[in-house]
Amino acid sequence: MSDKAVFVTQPYLPQLEEFIPYLQDIWDSKILTNGGPMHRQLEQALADYLGVEHVALFNNGTIALLTALQALRITGEVITTPYSFVATAHSLLWNGINPVFVDIDPDTLNLDPAKIEAAITPNTTAIMPVHCYGNPCDVEAIQRIADNYNLRVIYDAAHAFAVEDKGGSILRHGDLSVLSFHATKVFNTFEGGAIICPDAKTKQRIDRLKNFGFVDEVTVVAPGINGKMSEVNAAFGLLQLQHIDKAIARRREIDHHYRDQLNCVKGIQTINGTGQSKANYSYFPILVETDYPLTRNGLYQRLKDNNIFARRYFYPLISEFPMYRGMASAACENLPTASMISEKVICLPIHPALEQDDLEKIVQIIKTS
Numbered sequence: 001m002s003d004k005a006v007f008v009t010q011p012y013l014p015q016l017e018e019f020i021p022y023l024q025d026i027w028d029s030k031i032l033t034n035g036g037p038m039h040r041q042l043e044q045a046l047a048d049y050l051g052v053e054h055v056a057l058f059n060n061g062t063i064a065l066l067t068a069l070q071a072l073r074i075t076g077e078v079i080t081t082p083y084s085f086v087a088t089a090h091s092l093l094w095n096g097i098n099p100v101f102v103d104i105d106p107d108t109l110n111l112d113p114a115k116i117e118a119a120i121t122p123n124t125t126a127i128m129p130v131h132c133y134g135n136p137c138d139v140e141a142i143q144r145i146a147d148n149y150n151l152r153v154i155y156d157a158a159h160a161f162a163v164e165d166k167g168g169s170i171l172r173h174g175d176l177s178v179l180s181f182h183a184t185k186v187f188n189t190f191e192g193g194a195i196i197c198p199d200a201k202t203k204q205r206i207d208r209l210k211n212f213g214f215v216d217e218v219t220v221v222a223p224g225i226n227g228k229m230s231e232v233n234a235a236f237g238l239l240q241l242q243h244i245d246k247a248i249a250r251r252r253e254i255d256h257h258y259r260d261q262l263n264c265v266k267g268i269q270t271i272n273g274t275g276q277s278k279a280n281y282s283y284f285p286i287l288v289e290t291d292y293p294l295t296r297n298g299l300y301q302r303l304k305d306n307n308i309f310a311r312r313y314f315y316p317l318i319s320e321f322p323m324y325r326g327m328a329s330a331a332c333e334n335l336p337t338a339s340m341i342s343e344k345v346i347c348l349p350i351h352p353a354l355e356q357d358d359l360e361k362i363v364q365i366i367k368t369s
């Protein structure tokens with residue numbers, strides 16, 4: 001049909017000319033990293049934009065997850081979701097922590113709070129939920145359980161940039177929240193990430209951990225890592241921030257178009273939000289049910305044959321990868337909902353530069369297959 005490839009996402013890139021003055025500033029200052037002026041400005045700008053207390057920037061979201069676990073000295077077992085990008089559970093393994101997978105809720109596709117308690121053991125120290133597709137978890141139910149059992153909560157909020165509930169930023173919940181600014185995310189700094197934390201003392205510990213544990217020139221207080229964001233990445237974030245509302249607004253239009261067009265298609269189910277007052281439209285997942293004429297993989301292939309590269313996020317489940325599948329909690333019978341959803345899901349292309357005719361072509365293929 002068409003020759004142009006359409007991908008599930010495409011990084012938002014402002015005009016190159018707009019970035020040159022930022023680069024000029026870096027060349028003038030000759031400060032390339034180590035918490036320079038761009039880094040400081042972006043931390044403040046993000047705290048203001050997101051409406052959160054403290055932002056600690058990182059070189060990527062995965063190192064931020066690793067560091068968040070270190071910052072709270074998490075050990076033993078951590079309850080998490082199998083329905084996520086693999087970095088969520090990998091961050092636990094890298095810290096010598098055992099992930100314990102708990103099933104998801106069929107409506108929200110997030111960790112099912114009703115199933116958490118049964119997975120708690122004397123070794124459980126924390127819960128690591130994911131706001132999957134930017135849809136908020138049941139943060140209150142999760143906090144209640146955490147309070148009852150004295151557990152910490154670290155949200156993998158990689159999908160949840162700018163998402164708000166009635167009380168403000170979704171990132172204020174739990175002990176810490178972790179963002180990813182990878183090229184494929186709603187807000188990108190090429191590579192990057194951040195930890196959102198409520199108090200200055202924790203922020204200070206995180207800042208030390210991401211800089212080898214240095215406190216001053218001669219004092220190292222922890223076996224830290226190199227998690228610092230460079231000045232170029234931070235500068236790009238400052239520029240990106242000026243375009244973010246426009247980018248999210250275009251995503252919203254695409255989301256609404258898909259919903260309007262696909263809601264009446266037999267065998268295609270769209271996913272509703274989970275009560276956010278501000279969404280970021282980061283993904284557009286659909287579930288391909290048995291009464292659709294094609295299987296999920298059939299539709300995935302049909303789109304591919306038409307140069308539409310949708311993605312099956314999240315298939316396979318994290319719990320199916322070789323380093324996890326031997327764990328008791330990874331058994332398919334323990335994760336019936338996640339297993340079922342993982343077999344039905346396709347994420348359709350959604351990004352600010354997606355053109356209307358491509359959008360209509362995607363809808364047409366789904367409607368007429």
Ligand SMILES: *Cc1c(COP(=O)(O)O)cnc(C)c1O
Nearest residue numbers: 060061062085087088158180182
């Ligand atoms: C992207 C992503 C990460 C990892 O972030 P990076 O910045 O790519 O390291 C972690 N968790 C989830 C849920 C993600 O989508």
